Amino acid sequence: MKTCLVVDDSSIVRKIARRILEEMSFNVVEAEDGVDALVVCKRAMPEAILLDWNMPVIDGFQFLGHLRRMPGGDTPKVVFCTTETSVDHISRAIDGGANEYIMKPFDKSIVAAKFAEVGLIELMEPTA
Amino acid sequence: MTPPDYEYLRKLLKDHSGLDLSADKQYLIESRLLPLSRKCGLPGISELVQKMKGGSSPLIAQVVEAMTTNETFFFRDKVPFDHFRDSIMPEIMKARASRKSIRIWCAAGSTGQEPYSLAMSLKEMGATLAGWRVEIIATDLSQEVLEKSKAGIYSQFEVQRGLPIQLLVKNFKQIGELWQISPEIRAMVQHRQLNLLHDFSQLGVFDVIFCRNVLIYFDQDTKINIFGRLAKTMEPDGFLVLGAAETVVGLTDVFKPFPDKRGLYRPTGARATIAPAVTATPKIAAMAGR
Numbered sequence: 006m007k008t009c010l011v012v013d014d015s016s017i018v019r020k021i022a023r024r025i026l027e028e029m030s031f032n033v034v035e036a037e038d039g040v041d042a043l044v045v046c047k048r049a050m051p052e053a054i055l056l057d058w059n060m061p062v063i064d065g066f067q068f069l070g071h072l073r074r075m076p077g078g079d080t081p082k083v084v085f086c087t088t089e090t091s092v093d094h095i096s097r098a099i100d101g102g103a104n105e106y107i108m109k110p111f112d113k114s115i116v117a118a119k120f121a122e123v124g125l126i127e128l129m130e131p132t133a
Numbered sequence: 134m135t136p137p138d139y140e141y142l143r144k145l146l147k148d149h150s151g152l153d154l155s156a157d158k159q160y161l162i163e164s165r166l167l168p169l170s171r172k173c174g175l176p177g178i179s180e181l182v183q184k185m186k187g188g189s190s191p192l193i194a195q196v197v198e199a200m201t202t203n204e205t206f207f208f209r210d211k212v213p214f215d216h217f218r219d220s221i222m223p224e225i226m227k228a229r230a231s232r233k234s235i236r237i238w239c240a241a242g243s244t245g246q247e248p249y250s251l252a253m254s255l256k257e258m259g260a261t262l263a264g265w266r267v268e269i270i271a272t273d274l275s276q277e278v279l280e281k282s283k284a285g286i287y288s289q290f291e292v293q294r295g296l297p298i299q300l301l302v303k304n305f306k307q308i309g310e311l312w313q314i315s316p317e318i319r320a321m322v323q324h325r326q327l328n329l330l331h332d333f334s335q336l337g338v339f340d341v342i343f344c345r346n347v348l349i350y351f352d353q354d355t356k357i358n359i360f361g362r363l364a365k366t367m368e369p370d371g372f373l374v375l376g377a378a379e380t381v382v383g384l385t386d387v388f389k390p391f392p393d394k395r396g397l398y399r400p401t402g403a404r405a406t407i408a409p410a411v412t413a414t415p416k417i418a419a420m421a422g423r
Contacts, residue, residue: 090289090310095302106298108289115293121211122297128211 007125008032009053012042012068013086014060018109022055022086025113029126039063043071050077053125055116056103058087058094066101073102082123086111134159134178141182142166142196149197150274151330153352165199198275201350205243207296208250213345213374213396218254220394221372225340226265228370234266238339240329240363241347242271245282245322246295249314251343252321253300270336272327279324285314329359333366340368345376353384360385361405373398 009031011022016037023033034051036042038060045051054072058065065085072078085098086107095106105119121128142162146152154161163178170181173192185192208214225235239248248271255267273279292301292312305312327333329347342363348356363373364387373388375381375396381388387405388398 090307092302092307095298099299099302108293111293115290118206118294119298122295 006030006032007053008034008049008051009055010034010036010042010045010051010081011055012036012039012060012065013055013057014038015057018057018086022116025116026055028113029117029120039065039068039071042068043075046072046075046078046081051081053120054081054083055086055107056083058085058089058098066097069098069101069103082120082125084119084123134163138179138182141186142178145185145193146197146200149193150201150328151351151355152197152201153350153355162200166196169195169199198277201274205246205346206291206294207246207300209247209295209345210377210396211295212377213343214250214254216374216394216397217251217341218258220397221341221374222255222258225370225372226261229340233264235268235341236337236339237267237269237341238336238343238366239269239271240327240342240344242273242279242282242322242324244278245271245285245314246287246291247271247343247345248282248322249285249318250295252318253304255321256304256318257300267321269322270325271322272325272333272336274326274328276326279326282322283319283324285319287312287314330355333362336366338366338368340371341374342367342371343374345374345379347376348379349376357385357405360387364388364400364405367400369400369402371400373400 009026011019011026011033013019013022014037019035023035026033031053034045036045040062056065056068065087069083072081072083082104083102084105084107085103086109088109090108098106104123107115107119117126117128120126139159139162143154146154166178166181170177173181173184175181175184181196185196229235237251239251242248248269251269255262271282273282286308289310289312292305301312304315304318306315325336344363348359351359360381367373375398377396380390381398382390385405386401386403389401391397391399
């Protein structure tokens, strides 16, 4: 089973994300800011990270920089999930090493589409 | 909605659009037509039917539009677009090397996600297409849908299903909470209103036809008829792309599937034969694909 780390300072968002990801058969680990998330990654690198941008202490963008310099930190697929929707933010995220980008609000169909895009899951096709 | 109202709408939709509803699709009619009734200031579907019987043809057009509007997203099902980039385009470019022109038809272009996905794929091919003329013609039954396609403006929700983030950043401009596809990509697609039940030979001959997730709404005779006419409007070495839940197998011999490429078909050169009489209208498998 693949593990997805959900990093968000809102417990409600973490709860919604957990429900969606568990339905997609992920093992879910939570962190409420970037520092917390780095501790989780040092212990065991997850396959996927759903990452908020604006958080106290270390924000999502700073976390991404630290992660990509860690040993094994280039392996997780990082998908931003944030209310920051400007092209400027999106470009910075991609240049900083993010694999995909979700603009909040989000739902299961968006998470599934984005996770499929980066190869974390396969979307079922209807058959003839 | 009374049973006679339902029968009236069924027949009307069949005659005007070929849409073939089975006997148990009341919920679908209600979900699509109640909002339209309210828009017209009518309390319900029975009143809407009364007004149509009174001979309101703009209303009939609106009803047909509301019932046939397709839900769609960018790079829907992904595989056909991989085939387009990796198999169809290389093969067609080899075959058209002297003429350097390719014609593509999206026969159910809907709100533009499919033709624009193809246009973005072509743009990604970059220099290999320098000097080529590639036409994409998007047709749809619904004028309202075509207007949306032409504008190329999508909600944040719509641009997040199927569209890789890099392509969003590259090809769209943010307008408040909406996203508009670039003039460069929009200029690659021509739009025409077209009912697949009517003659479409005036569109000319195509190298590639995408006709996805529309034939599932037609009955068997209509499908066979459309396949016959599609074959006539294609180059002998052209490609037909159908939806994931659609096939020609068991319906017609004017197209044959590529054994190793799901959803892709090629004209066989066989002449379309007159369809045998069908004793019972097959039920539409699922509106869920819509």
